[in-house]
Amino acid sequence: MTVPIFSKTLRDQRWALVLWSLGIGALLLVMAALWPTVRDLIDADLLAALPEALVELFDIDDMVTGVGFLNTEVFSILMPGLFIAYGVGRGAHAIAGEEQDGTLEVVLVSRLSRSRIALEKAAALAVSLTVLGAVGFAFTLLASSLADMGIPASYAANGALAMMLIGLQHGALAFAVGAASGRRGLAVGVAATVAVMGYVLHVAGVLVDGLEAWQPLSPFTQAIAAGPLSDTVPLGFAWLALAAVVFVVAALPRFTRRDAAAS
């Protein structure tokens, strides 16, 4: 079986993937270069001087280890942000973007069903995020060995998987909104709003006692609460993957029945 839409969608992303990989690599290597300085800076006096909430939120007491430093400085905001931005951008472009550009029009009038086209494109999104995850894994280990951070491969793998999944969950949401509506702007808007709300809920859950019970609903909590560099595969990962699948499947009936957007 050939998968022409899948192949082409991946091919379309090749330069974006290269650039994003360079960004991920640069981020990890720069942080690795900073780490020895940070490690020597943090001591008991500093921790005592900082507000307790700040220490708790940023896990500053963990930053004396390589794992703790990367979890706090890279894998809490910056790295999830990179993966979410990539997933949402490509997810919104996959159907709604191409539809509004007019490039999907001829492809839709073919022997391939709209469901098939959507599923091939969704698969390409998942594969491209997996590639970025693999790049993140490789650079985490490289950074670790260059700066002597002592990060085990299993920790790096879980961290990369968490990033891939949080990117995929938001990307699938943008993909689904775009497929259902044919509107790229709406797709980006909805996914970005969910990302911001998820982050706010995660942070608020750490700081406000009453919100702790709601925190597991946040994709950020699901992805990074365990580290994300850690030796456990948390249940949250399954929720992220399930949500991604549900978003895409839920959008299919609407996509197959609605009018194609005119360019």
Add this chain to the structure above:
Amino acid sequence: MELAIRNRDLTKHYGRTRALESLDLEVPRGVVFGCLGPNGAGKTTWIRSLVGLLRPTRGRAEVFGIDVTERPNEVQARIGYLPGEFNADDDLTAEEYLRFLGSVRGQHDRDRFRSIAERLELDLGRRFGDLSHGNRQKVGIAQAFMSEPELLILDEPTSGLDPLVQREFLQMLREVRAEGRTVVLSSHVVSEVEAVADAVGILREGRLVVADAMEELKGSARRRIELTFAEPPPATVLQEVPGVRELRFDGRTARLVVEGSTADLVAALARYRVEDVVSHVPDLEEVFLHHYRTGGRQDDGADLQQDPP
């Protein structure tokens, strides 16, 4: 007669906008059908409903006897479609793009587009984003023709093409018809439809004003005639001939317009000595303008692109 297209009460509304209203139409196989109308008359809505991109508000669109809404992919597999606003990926060369579409369609002969590109003088090696509007349109035409579909549905296919390429394109349409395949094209250029179409439909504000074979349409059209008599013209006789309108006299010459058949006029003239007859063969443009003037309220067809005289 086997039908390529059959529309029954085909209707598309966007909110309160009636883009297409109760369209009933049959297009037999093996013909070139031209759909005329100014911008906004509903041509593109009709075409996008035919190819399964739009769901009708009401009514049915069948292609080769298959309901497009119920089984779109069976229909779409047999169609070559050129959108009114054709676009492809800027960073692909024409060749890469056409190869991609070949794989989408499961086309075995992957290089069939080469001969089409040659005829249209399209450089396959250049990136789509670097092509002029006319050359982009050639890529669009190549993708529609390259799968040798049973039915070609082309929305404003000659837009942006230079006259030489237009001629080659019309020749390609004739070849398609000669192979027994069917072409549906929309246009606002009357002369281009007249040059190639066997049958014509005229859309106006979402309604099909008329659809008929080209010969029938022209036959039913208004014909301007100048008659020069040997003696003063028989004014009262001419006035009473059915179908004669706009009768004017200039010495021994009578100028008039006949609607429909000229048989009654010829019979009435048999008793007189007519020295000269000048008849203007009606062209499609007159037919078109006539239907636009009389189909409902007055309308001068201002959007219509007319060829210079």
